[in-house]
Amino acid sequence: MTVTVLALAGMAAAQALELRSADIHPKDYPTVKAVEYMGDVLKKKSDGRITVKVFSGSALGSEDDSIEQVKLGALAMARVSSAAMHNICETTRVPSLPFLFRSVEHQHKVLDSDIGKQILKSCEDAGFVGLAWYDSGARSMYTKNKPVKSVADVKGMKIRVQQSDLSVAMVEAIGANATPMPMGEVYTALKTGLVDAAENNFPSYDSGHHFEVAKYFSLTEHTMTPEILVFSKRQWDKLPEADQKLIREAAQESVPYMRKLWAERELKSRAVVEKGGAQVIEPDKASFQAVMKPVYDRFVTTPEMKDLVARIQAVK
Template identity: 85%
Template sequence: MSYSTLKRVSLAIAAGMLLSTGPGLSQALELRSADIHPEGYPTVLAVQKMGELIKERSGGRITVKVFSGSALGSEGDSIEQVKLGALSMARVSSAAMHNICEVTRVPSLPFLFTSKEHLHKVLDSDIGEQILKSCEQAGFVGLAWYDSGARSMYSRGKPVRSVADAKGMKIRVQQSDLSVAMIEAIGANATPMPMGEVYTSLKTGLIDAAENNYPSYESGHHYEVAKFFSKTEHTMTPEILLFSKRQWDKLPEADRKIIQDAARESVPYMRKLWAEREDKSLAIVQQAGAQVVEADKASFQAVMKPVYDRFVTTDEMRDLVKRIQAVK
């Protein structure tokens, strides 16, 4: 564990974590949740909504405090704190879990989902539930899936309309081996880094491009330094709401049910906010002069087989891919 992460864990513990609870006890609980996105972002608002439901249904006994805007560090830091039990929850991209719980790689595979509707049908089914449950052996309880939209390329000097345009470019990706491999498959140089470093890296030319959704492109002000947004829509990697298994195992069954039900009921609320935010973000970046261009998706799809061959490595994962592709 890095010194900075250890320091954040210590601060989280000192600030007052989830109160120790055993079966049958009815103590007041404060659940602490982390998110790298800023206040007002759909994922932050969804967890706050979840907190309202929990507080109401527990008679005010259980509350949720959300630390937004990377206040407790990167997604990697948050995951580590949740595993240790220093945090109750974290909303992270499922890409951040790829090397911890390999089955989470499946919904991040390029061009796996054909539409937002297809994505929702899969995540709301037993397929989505199976992937969430797979995280338990790593020390996490998967509570719910949130939207993250379609990820596309945005760049500084020129638009990325095809694989040929991307060759040789330095492109920021999430800190995930699968994300790195996808960028390398198109002949570009993958540069993993935390979200908080992307703006400066684009501005200084450390990277030529990044890939993300409209709201992140807008809320991170990346459109100010990368004017070309190319609609590659290469992945629809969903977000995942994780709970510390260490803390979960100490909770009475009644409290677990309150938390789990509230998490699931926050999903349609989050999806509504997400759709509204995508429209709003698109309008903001276009008004600011960003150019949204169509991309030749077929040229990207054509080079993705090696990514599937490398990362779909077990019978369970191969079965999940087939089942997802069969959902209509």
């Protein structure tokens, strides 16, 4: 009897699964809290057998570091900007195209549809299982020395961008000089004058304290690059189908929770930065849109990508 009980206990312990996940954002950030929420859902669905441990605040390195660890199977998951996946899984470039989405509602409708599922699935050949899309708001330009009111104002500026060819090309298209660098280096780069400007959403502008050194926030809203939650295909393929199903379900359940937190955080962050002295400017967006054709010509290169863009633009 004792042997049987011990054997059963051993089997239960063997089936216990802790999923390690990474995020560069601080512990209170919506993406971190969303993955923790996913962990709570998963723990409940699996009767405590499957748990998630989130390493936030760049504890495991940059987004590129996290992606590499996920690919190798050293990490189960990572929440990264889809921009960090552009050179790994080319269809992820599509949701990052400038001025593609007409509104947040349009973006949600697209990403929740078969279009969003198709893009997530396309990353499997590169070693990643796409679990969910999270919000990252609209990215806008913020500058250190002068406000940006039209595309003419950015000519010759050194602008920090994400480490993505698409981000670089977009900045080059507006006549500025792109400086790719990790998020963690942006504050110092702005403060020391290594760059004149950066581009991001209100929560990152706030949480990175960039508003302290770059006071002019211009609502260009040039891209709505979503966040993506990716799982290691190496680890995924070793999991029972039932566990894969539970993980997918928990990830999807975290999406509306994340969106709610995001909307609240955007409003809160805008209030924080304005109170901290940031000036929010309404620029001439059309002047930016007018110079984006070369970006589409360069990056929308395959029949699949062209079809995705056409289908996204057709979504009402």
